[in-house]
Amino acid sequence: xxxxxxxxxxxxxxxxxxxxxxxxxxxxxxxxxxxxxxxxxxxxxxxxxxxxxxxxxxxx
Numbered sequence: 001x002x003x004x005x006x007x008x009x010x011x012x013x014x015x016x017x018x019x020x021x022x023x024x025x026x027x028x029x030x031x032x033x034x035x036x037x038x039x040x041x042x043x044x045x046x047x048x049x050x051x052x053x054x055x056x057x058x059x060x
Contacts, residue, residue: 021029
């Protein structure tokens with residue numbers, strides 16, 4: 001049990017060294033993740049549509 005409390009003490013000490021992003025930086029990163037996710041989703045949807053059309057043309 002002593003090791004567990006020692007671990008928690010070390011974690012708390014390490015957390016003081018973390019440089020947390022500002023609220024503005026966090027919102028920029030959130031927007032960037034959403035934008036990239038939307039772009040990838042559109043790319044996959046377009047690729048799916050093209051491949052579907054190709055398979056329909058070959059099947060006829």
